[in-house]
Amino acid sequence: MQSEWKFTAKDIVEKPDLFMSGHRACAGCAPATVMRLIMKALRGPTIVTHATGCMEVVSTIYPYTSWAVPWLHTAFENAAANASGIETAVKMLRKKGRIKYEHVDVIAIAGDGGTYDIGIQALSGAAERGHDFLFVLYDNEAYMNTGIQRSGGTPLGASTTTSPAGEVIPGKLEPKKPIADIMVAHEIPYVATASPYYWRDLIAKVRKGLEVEGPAFLHVFAPCPRGWRSDPAKSIELSRLAVETCVFPLWECINGEYQLSAPSKVLAMAPQKKKPVKEYLAVQGRFRHLFAPKYEKLLDEIQRITDQRWRKLLKKCGMAVV
Amino acid sequence: MMKSVEQKTLALNGNEAVAYAVKQSDVDVVAAYPITPQTIIVERFSEYVANGEVETAFVCTESEHSALTACLAASLTGARTFTASASAGLALMHEMLFVTSGCRAPVVMAIANRALSAPINIHGDQSDTMAQRDSGWIQIYAENAQEVYDSIIQAFRIAEHPDVLLPAMVCLDGFQLSHSVENVNVLPDEVVKKFVGVRQYPMVLTHEGKMVPLKLDPENPMTMGPLAFPNYYFEFKRQQEEAMKVALRVIREVHDEYAKISGRSYGDGLLDSYFLEDAEIAIVCLGSTAGTVKTVVDELRAEGIKAGLLRMRTFRPLPVDGIKKVLGHVKAVAVMDKSMSFGGFGGAVFHEVRHALYDLDKKPFVVNYIYGLGGRDTSPMQIRGIYNDLQEILAKGRVETPVKYVGLRE
Numbered sequence: 157m158q159s160e161w162k163f164t165a166k167d168i169v170e171k172p173d174l175f176m177s178g179h180r181a182c183a184g185c186a187p188a189t190v191m192r193l194i195m196k197a198l199r200g201p202t203i204v205t206h207a208t209g210c211m212e213v214v215s216t217i218y219p220y221t222s223w224a225v226p227w228l229h230t231a232f233e234n235a236a237a238n239a240s241g242i243e244t245a246v247k248m249l250r251k252k253g254r255i256k257y258e259h260v261d262v263i264a265i266a267g268d269g270g271t272y273d274i275g276i277q278a279l280s281g282a283a284e285r286g287h288d289f290l291f292v293l294y295d296n297e298a299y300m301n302t303g304i305q306r307s308g309g310t311p312l313g314a315s316t317t318t319s320p321a322g323e324v325i326p327g328k329l330e331p332k333k334p335i336a337d338i339m340v341a342h343e344i345p346y347v348a349t350a351s352p353y354y355w356r357d358l359i360a361k362v363r364k365g366l367e368v369e370g371p372a373f374l375h376v377f378a379p380c381p382r383g384w385r386s387d388p389a390k391s392i393e394l395s396r397l398a399v400e401t402c403v404f405p406l407w408e409c410i411n412g413e414y415q416l417s418a419p420s421k422v423l424a425m426a427p428q429k430k431k432p433v434k435e436y437l438a439v440q441g442r443f444r445h446l447f448a449p450k451y452e453k454l455l456d457e458i459q460r461i462t463d464q465r466w467r468k469l470l471k472k473c474g475m476a477v478v
Numbered sequence: 479m480m481k482s483v484e485q486k487t488l489a490l491n492g493n494e495a496v497a498y499a500v501k502q503s504d505v506d507v508v509a510a511y512p513i514t515p516q517t518i519i520v521e522r523f524s525e526y527v528a529n530g531e532v533e534t535a536f537v538c539t540e541s542e543h544s545a546l547t548a549c550l551a552a553s554l555t556g557a558r559t560f561t562a563s564a565s566a567g568l569a570l571m572h573e574m575l576f577v578t579s580g581c582r583a584p585v586v587m588a589i590a591n592r593a594l595s596a597p598i599n600i601h602g603d604q605s606d607t608m609a610q611r612d613s614g615w616i617q618i619y620a621e622n623a624q625e626v627y628d629s630i631i632q633a634f635r636i637a638e639h640p641d642v643l644l645p646a647m648v649c650l651d652g653f654q655l656s657h658s659v660e661n662v663n664v665l666p667d668e669v670v671k672k673f674v675g676v677r678q679y680p681m682v683l684t685h686e687g688k689m690v691p692l693k694l695d696p697e698n699p700m701t702m703g704p705l706a707f708p709n710y711y712f713e714f715k716r717q718q719e720e721a722m723k724v725a726l727r728v729i730r731e732v733h734d735e736y737a738k739i740s741g742r743s744y745g746d747g748l749l750d751s752y753f754l755e756d757a758e759i760a761i762v763c764l765g766s767t768a769g770t771v772k773t774v775v776d777e778l779r780a781e782g783i784k785a786g787l788l789r790m791r792t793f794r795p796l797p798v799d800g801i802k803k804v805l806g807h808v809k810a811v812a813v814m815d816k817s818m819s820f821g822g823f824g825g826a827v828f829h830e831v832r833h834a835l836y837d838l839d840k841k842p843f844v845v846n847y848i849y850g851l852g853g854r855d856t857s858p859m860q861i862r863g864i865y866n867d868l869q870e871i872l873a874k875g876r877v878e879t880p881v882k883y884v885g886l887r888e
Contacts, residue, residue, distance in 0.1 A: 201696035202696060203555070203694050212705070216701050216703075216704035217707065218705060218706040218707070219685075219710070221701035223699065224699055225696065226695055226698075226699045227702065229702070230550055230574070230577045234544060234547040237544035237547035239551070240509070240544070240547075240548045241507065241509065241537070241549060241551030241552035242552065242555045242694065244507050244535045244548065245506060245551070245552035245555035248533070248534070248557060249556055249557060254556070255556065257696065260696060277541060277544070278541075280540065285538070
């Protein structure tokens with residue numbers, strides 16, 4: 157599947173922002189950048205719906221809004237059910253000649269809590285029913301809006317307020333749930349991962365997700381300086397480092413066929429360029445305890461799991477495993 | 479009987495009457511999830527869809543939570559929407575009931591009333607809807623399958639009225655109504671279609687100073703379901719309460735307009751009185767129980783006893799003035815509750831009726847009877863027992879046990 161849409165940096169800059177300034181996101185918030193990039197990929201009439209979460213809360217404080225598109229929030233666990241209702245209504249109203257639009261794109265946006273955890277039932281149901289919508293997961297790897305509690309998307313070893321690094325427990329004991337693979341298992345036509353450092357790749361993938369008929373799922377990596385205890389100036393660098401260390405590889409799965417996206421493909425072709433996970437972990441306060449002698453072994457475990465997942469991905473992409 | 483349009487008589491159970499009414503009401507989106515005793519509604523309706531008898535999209539969701547969410551989102555996109563549920567399903571919707579009314583989405587829902595777990599029980603009582611009485615939904619309780627049919631059609635008009643814009647549930651007693659076949663007179667398709675009309679949207683002022691229809695529309699972008707802090711939240715809630723007050727009027731108007739077409743009326747649409755004018759003792763109840771009570775009232779009247787019945791058709795909004803008016807002169811009133819309010823003083827209907835009568839200078843004695851939980855049958859003899867109790871209260875001039883249970887092992 158190849159999108160017809162070709163764009164330059166100038167096109168993107170000149171395209172009006174549909175996620176506008178004035179929102180109350182924290183300094184260095186990558187999710188806010190992700191929202192802006194998503195909205196640059198729109199191709200026509202669009203309705204956006206949000207799960208409860210950071211981006212919902214910071215962008216729609218009554219009587220203000222950052223959204224220049226019709227936008228709906230109803231609850232936490234049901235962004236995909238919102239999308240189901242919107243998409244179904246548009247189709248039927250169109251059929252009855254009660255709206256003028258030939259087609260309306262529907263985008264559901266949720267954080268990791270609203271996707272991995274409380275939102276997975278509605279998401280799975282909507283995917284199974286085959287609604288034509290794009291679900292974007294912005295993954296900042298914990299419940300940041302409520303104060304940094306662990307989710308199914310929190311990585312192994314991360315200290316959060318409900319998986320704190322203590323005297324006997326080294327932060328979160330479980331690795332991230334492979335959410336994008338779970339969505340691939342739904343046999344939907346388009347699943348992809350993206351990172352805001354690779355903004356062209358991200359925008360192109362949003363567009364593909366809109367163009368495809370049926371459900372599409374985009375997993376976007378989105379650093380949170382507050383929750384990750386990282387430098388607010390480094391969020392986009394972290395988005396790059398996560399890809400370069402293979403902590404968050406970039407790929408697409410189109411009709412069941414996996415393929416690496418360019419930034420990760422480079423690493424598959426030239427494994428010497430792959431950076432050690434430590435480089436990524438060392439710049440985040442949430443992993444600070446792993447660098448004390450007591451919990452050092454977990455660093456090796458994180459590297460081992462990262463490598464194992466990378467090898468599995470390479471196999472799925474039909475790439476030689478080195 | 480008023481002059482009305484010619485109608486067909488069909489043998490329908492309450493659930494089928496719902497499905498038939500929805501079929502005729504030009505609904506755009508139905509989203510639902512199965513639960514006993516509601517399932518027949520969505521089964522029948524999916525048959526209409528499968529046979530091309532309706533122009534409605536049917537979304538068979540993975541839960542009641544998503545069913546109501548999908549209806550809510552479709553409604554805000556401009557569609558006329560319907561769903562049905564009961565018991566645990568309605569309880570699972572709890573969160574979304576408040577969101578639906580808070581978003582002012584005129585979703586219509588049929589509830590085949592059923593007990594709540596535990597222990598699990600599929601039979602009829604009103605615990606499920608009484609537990610949702612503060613969720614901001616209009617609640618109409620039907621007495622029989624005919625009224626179920628009529629109320630569903632009316633509910634779309636009431637809910638979508640621009641001055642109301644509130645979701646509405648039509649409640650039918652599980653099994654007693656949902657599964658009992660009755661003769662139901664149905665209006666011709668085109669008459670119903672004309673009565674419900676095409677959904678209209680109130681016009682609202684955007685921040686750009688434009689008047690636009692209130693719905694998710696790419697040409698007129700609008701943010702719905704925002705975050706409201708303490709500086710605004712309270713006003714949203716106050717407006718919902720105001721809409722409920724308006725609904726009291728609109729329910730009556732829609733009921734009267736429908737009565738002219740169909741020849742059927744249910745009191746004033748809010749309260750349905752039976753021999754109350756000169757009654758000394760009266761029962762207040764909701765739903766199908768009224769049929770049994772009416773039989774007993776007939777018997778008592780034949781014996782010269784001044785007994786009456788008030789069936790509350792509309793429980794939300796509560797017709798306070800009407801309750802005062804029709805019960806004010808009665809000497810002793812027994813309120814029947816088919817649900818519990820654990821740790822409270824009697825059941826929910828009792829609370830409301832007694833509360834409404836408090837301001838009267840001369841108040842009737844008001845007592846409470848909890849009955850029928852988990853589908854336990856309530857006989858005419860037991861109803862007679864309640865009227866006997868009321869006579870005894872009048873004879874003694876005082877109430878000894880304000881809250882009693884009907885047909886219960888103690």
